[in-house]
Amino acid sequence: MAHPVERASGTGAAADLPPGQRLQRGWPVTHYGPVPKFRPERWDFRVFGATADGDKRSWTHEEFTALPYATVVADLHCVTKFSMLGAEWGGVPACAILDLAPPAPGVTHVMVWAEYGFSANLRLADFADDDAIFAIHKDGELLTAEHGFPARLVVPHLYAWKGPKWVRGVEYMTADRRGFWEQRGYHNVGDPWKEQRYSYQEEPGDGPEI
Template sequence: MYFGKRRKRNDDGRVPPNQNVTERWPVLHYGNVPHYPSLDEWDLHVYGMVERPKRFTYKELLQLPKTTVVNDIHCVTGWSKLDNTWEGVLVKDVIASCGIHPLAKHVLLHAEEGWTANLPIEDFLKETSLLAMKHNNELLSPEHGYPLRGVFPHLYFWKSAKWLRGIEFLPLDTPGFWERNGYHNYGDPWKEQRFTWD
């Protein structure tokens, strides 16, 4: 399956206000970079307000249908990187068998190092939402989230959690790590929702 298209660099309207386009992919994170000598013990938990909580091994994720998506990403620190090709599994395919409770309204993503990011459920479930394993045809590097990171390109990129380990469905919003430390709770780059006061 393939979504998105490559667009010309001179297309208008691709870069949100006060962003600079870069060819590089800067590395920004809090805490240590996890390294996995083996993925035999790695897993991803889907839990909270679901009828059937699920634990995926890495091998089980690899057995789900693969999707390739092309999109632009925008960092709250002011850079944008255009035409990123991601490969992974669509969020809807990962949670298809879990049975989301109708009162679940928010998602809290859990990553290594205790890092979290919050999303309204409709943003998490967007057609463009992906759990990525590859970027530009190569496995994610440890610094960029290997073995799995969320990709939610319509929001500032801190919402696209690196080193993803858990997806928790909740009835109420629970701010994540950066949201508790001064970043905007939603993070729309087109509205420049960078910080709490924006």
């Protein structure tokens, strides 16, 4: 395992709440559908789509947990209006995936895929943010199954639905395409500081037509 890199993007102060959010002391369990059963011998993480060399990449669970590791102190803002401040997330930085499996020059967006075919689309710049991380630990403890073990994406500057639980891979895209919740009325970008909760709030250029 690589030497941990520490970053911070949240102060843990209530004054840091985005508009419309309330401070949450615990960590509620919110997701759509059942909690998947983790089978380490079958689990892998894949990168596919418009890669720089045209090849797919994949890692077993053992290989994935041996990738470069970092910790990020960051907030989590749920679109259901609760915010959890100052959590420490440990795992594989999204930028490490981009380094190990570079996207082609024309890639503008990614689709993050999870169990049961769940997906969330992000702009490449959001995915490449220094604080975006495939979290394995929270506050030094392994994630529970209900909170996304073996890995969940955390993108602190976007609403939490943009970081799926139970991730299984990343697709590089040369054009935007809406993910699961984005097809069902949620905002295509999801910036909590602009309170971008729903698709009816979108402005021209925020995303493809529904």
